[in-house]
Structure formats: C-alpha cells, structure tokens
Amino acid sequence: MSEHxxxxxxxxxxxxxxxxxxxxxxxxxxxxxxxxxxxxxxxTIACLKATLVVLYFMHVRYSGRLIWLVIIAxxxxxxxxxxxxxxxxxxxxxxxxx
Amino acid sequence: xxxxxxxxxxxxxxxxxRHHLENMxxxxxxxxxxxxxxxxxxxxxxxxMFLAYTLFRYEYPAAFVSASNHLDIKLGAxxxxxxxxxxxxxxxxxxxxxxxxxxxxxICLILTMxxxxxxxxxxxxxYHDKYNDQLIPxxxxxxxxxxxxxxxxxxxxxxxxxxxxxxxxxxxxxFYWIYFAMTGMHALHMIIGLGIMTVILIMAWRGKFSPEYHxxxxxxxxxxxFVDIIWIFLFPLLYLLGRHLEHGG
Numbered sequence: 001m002s003e004h005x006x007x008x009x010x011x012x013x014x015x016x017x018x019x020x021x022x023x024x025x026x027x028x029x030x031x032x033x034x035x036x037x038x039x040x041x042x043x044t045i046a047c048l049k050a051t052l053v054v055l056y057f058m059h060v061r062y063s064g065r066l067i068w069l070v071i072i073a074x075x076x077x078x079x080x081x082x083x084x085x086x087x088x089x090x091x092x093x094x095x096x097x098x
Numbered sequence: 099x100x101x102x103x104x105x106x107x108x109x110x111x112x113x114x115x116r117h118h119l120e121n122m123x124x125x126x127x128x129x130x131x132x133x134x135x136x137x138x139x140x141x142x143x144x145x146x147m148f149l150a151y152t153l154f155r156y157e158y159p160a161a162f163v164s165a166s167n168h169l170d171i172k173l174g175a176x177x178x179x180x181x182x183x184x185x186x187x188x189x190x191x192x193x194x195x196x197x198x199x200x201x202x203x204x205i206c207l208i209l210t211m212x213x214x215x216x217x218x219x220x221x222x223x224x225y226h227d228k229y230n231d232q233l234i235p236x237x238x239x240x241x242x243x244x245x246x247x248x249x250x251x252x253x254x255x256x257x258x259x260x261x262x263x264x265x266x267x268x269x270x271x272x273f274y275w276i277y278f279a280m281t282g283m284h285a286l287h288m289i290i291g292l293g294i295m296t297v298i299l300i301m302a303w304r305g306k307f308s309p310e311y312h313x314x315x316x317x318x319x320x321x322x323x324f325v326d327i328i329w330i331f332l333f334p335l336l337y338l339l340g341r342h343l344e345h346g347g
Contacts, residue, residue, distance in 0.1 A: 003126070005196045006189070015186040022178050022333075026171065029338035042334040050327045057189045057323045059316075064127065067134055074138040078145045085149055089156065 004062035014056045021049045114311045126313040133317045137324050144328055147280050151335060154272055161269030164261045165277070166340020168233065170224065174337035177220050178329060184213035185326045192319045195312035200305060203315070207299045210322065214292050221285050228274070231257050235274040244271050277336055284332060287325045294318045 025045040033041055055061040060071065112122050119125040155162045191206035228234055232245045248267060249258035259270060298318050301307065307315060 003123070003196070006193065008190065008193060011186060011189045011193065014189075015182065018182045018185075019179065022175065022182065025334050025338060026175050029171070029334070029341045039339055042338055046331050046334050049330045053185060053323050053327050053330070057185055058320055063130070066131055070131065070134045070138060074141045077138075078141060081142070081145060082149060082152070085153065089153060 004059070006056060006059060006062065010056060014052050017052055018049050021045050021052075112310055114306075122310050126316070129313045129317050130320070133320045137320065140324060144280075144283070147276070147283070148331070148335075151276050151280065154276065155339075158265075158269040158272065160262050160264035161266060162273050163340045164259065164265040165270040165273035166336060166338075168231070168256075168259060169277075169337050169340075170227070171337050171341075173220055173224055174333050177217050178333045180213050180217050180220070181326045181329050184210050184217070185323050187213065188319045188322045192312070192316050195302070195307045195315045196309055198309045200302065200307070203302045203307065204299065207295060207302060211292055211295050211299070214288055214295070214322075218285060218288055218292075221281065231259075233259075233274055235271045235278060238278070244274070246270070280332055280336070284325065284328055287328070291318075291322050291325055294321065 025042055028038070028041050028045070032038065054071070060067055115122055115125055119128060187206045187209040191203050191210060194200075194202035194206055225234075229239065229242060232242060232247070234242065235244045237243050246259040246267065247257070249255060249260045253260075259267065261267070261270070295318065298315055301314060
C-alpha cells in the first residue's frame with residue numbers, strides 16, 4: 001500500500017480542534033453538571049482529542065488493517081484489565097461479611 | 099544467483115534498505131507496525147497507573163478532590179496547550195520530510211524540542227511548588243518529607259492544604275503518590291522523546307532523509323504523539339475533575 005501524505009490543511013484543522021477541546025474541558029471544569037456527568041464530560045472530551053491525534057497526527061486513518069488490529073487489541077486488553085478489577089471492587093459489599 | 103539479477107537488485111535498492119526487507123515501502127510499514135506494538139505495551143504500562151488512579155479515586159473521593167484542588171489549573175492548561183502545539187509541529191516535521199524539504203524539517207524538529215523542553219520547565223516549576231508546600235509524598239525527599247500545612251476554615255492561603263469533609267491528610271498523600279508516579283513517568287517519557295528528537299535532528303541535518311526514506315521521523319513522531327495522548331488524559335483527571343466535588347457536585 002502506498003503512503004498517504006496528510007496535507008497541512010488537515011493538520012491545522014486537527015490542531016485547532018485539539019485546542020478547542022482543551023478550552024472546552026477547562027470551561028466544563030468550572031461548570032457543574034449533575035451527578036457523575038462531570039467525569040463523563042471530561043473523559044469524553046479527552047477520548048475525542050486522543051482519537052483525533054491517533055487518526056490524523058499518527059496517520060492511523062490512512063494505515064493498513066494490521067495497525068488497526070493492534071490498536072483495537074490494545075483497547076480491548078485495557079478494557080479487560082479495568083472490567084475485571086472493577087467487577088471485584090464494585091461487588092465487594094454486595095454480600096454481608098459473616 | 100545469476101550476475102545480472104544481482105546487479106538489478108543492487109541498482110533498485112535504497113542505501114537505507116535492510117537486506118531482509120523487499121523494498122522501502124515494506125520496510126516503512128514493518129517499522130510502523132513495530133512502533134505500534136511497542137506503544138501497546140506502553141498503553142498497558144500507563145493503563146495500570148490509570149487503573150490505580152481510578153480505584154483510589156473511587157475509594158477516597160473527598161481526599162482526591164482536596165489534593166486535586168491544590169494543583170494549578172492555569173499551569174496544567176498551559177502545559178496541555180504547549181504539548182498540543184508540539185504535536186502539531188511534529189506532524190509538520192513528518193510532512194516536511196515526506197515532501198523532501200530538509201530545512202523545514204529541521205525547523206519543525208527544533209520547534210518540537212523547544213516546546214517539549216518548555217513543558218518540562220513548567221513541570222519543574224510545579225514540582226518545586228509541591229516541594230515548597232511539603233506535598234512530595236513519603237520520604238522521597240529525605241530532608242523534606244510529606245507534611246503539608248492544613249488550612250483552618252476561612253483561611254484561603256493557596257499554599258496550604260484545604261481539606262473538604264471526609265478527606266484526610268493521609269489519603270491526600272495517596273493522591274500525591276499517584277500524581278508523582280504518573281506525571282513523573284510522563285516526564286521521563288518526554289525526556290526520552292527529547293533524546294530521540296536530538297538523534298532525528300542530527301540525521302535530518304546530515305541530509306539522511308528523503309521522500310523515499312523518512313521512516314525514522316515518522317516512527318519517532320508516533321512516540322511523541324503517544325506521550326501527548328497520555329497528557330491529554332492526565333490533565334483532566336489530575337487537575338480538573340477535583341474542581342466539582344468541592345461544592346458537593
């Protein structure tokens with residue numbers, strides 16, 4: 001597969017989007033959303049920013065399937081680590097200790 | 099091998115092509131894949147620390163808010179911006195080598211390094227603030243152990259520790275162990291990144307790169323962007339999320 005050269009125009013747009021995301025996440029920190037939404041908002045913005053960096057700055061959008069597979073595997077294994085650990089912590093006090 | 103075949107092979111290959119790879123394209127893709135596999139191990143390495151952060155935040159929310167509120171949001175936002183600009187200049191360095199502009203590549207690499215060094219400089223200022231306020235956990239600094247001054251109600255001195263209800267100094271110390279482990283490992287990655295960029299800069303200076311051969315710039319760029327991504331998550335988790343629970347949100 002031949003190499004795709006990402007044009008500076010796209011880099012500038014992604015850069016501006018990342019700066020906007022940073023501004024938004026700081027603004028959101030001074031505004032209270034109800035309940036656990038604060039963390040959800042902050043993490044959603046962070047995930048969106050990270051996705052933009054991965055897809056465009058790191059050229060994954062234009063990379064082969066093998067690279068996609070490696071990244072999806074990483075996210076999957078990370079999810080396993082979090083899910084199994086939390087399945088323990090969240091359920092610890094479900095049953096009374098006799 | 100017949101002589102003629104050997105001769106054509108020699109003629110077609112780029113001096114930077116390793117003998118075990120077919121062509122430059124395959125070499126570049128193999129290198130990129132290798133870097134991504136390394137980055138997966140890095141994701142799992144930092145992932146473990148993010149997991150520790152999440153667990154302790156879940157267990158001691160009040161202490162995490164109190165400790166997080168002691169961090170300076172302005173400096174945190176500044177370093178985030180600096181890193182994003184450095185990622186942009188890094189991307190432009192890769193673009194410049196792809197189209198064969200040596201001078202632009204060198205300028206972009208130097209800018210990236212200056213921004214990276216700026217990040218570390220601001221981080222050093224923040225660490226020094228924590229040193230002054232005796233917030234460096236445990237006995238990491240033997241002559242200045244963890245011993246922050248706790249503010250009394252009504253006292254607004256930002257150098258003192260403002261504990262909200264349910265927070266203990268001991269659990270604030272836990273936050274600072276995680277804070278220094280995560281930002282410290284991140285800073286170490288930045289220092290390694292600056293070392294890599296120095297090598298790439300020297301190679302670019304000597305005219306090693308061309309549109310056919312620019313894989314080292316691109317692969318080092320992947321590492322640089324990855325370190326940026328880690329900070330994109332660290333900034334809201336360490337600096338911002340604490341803002342809310344302060345007033346019971």
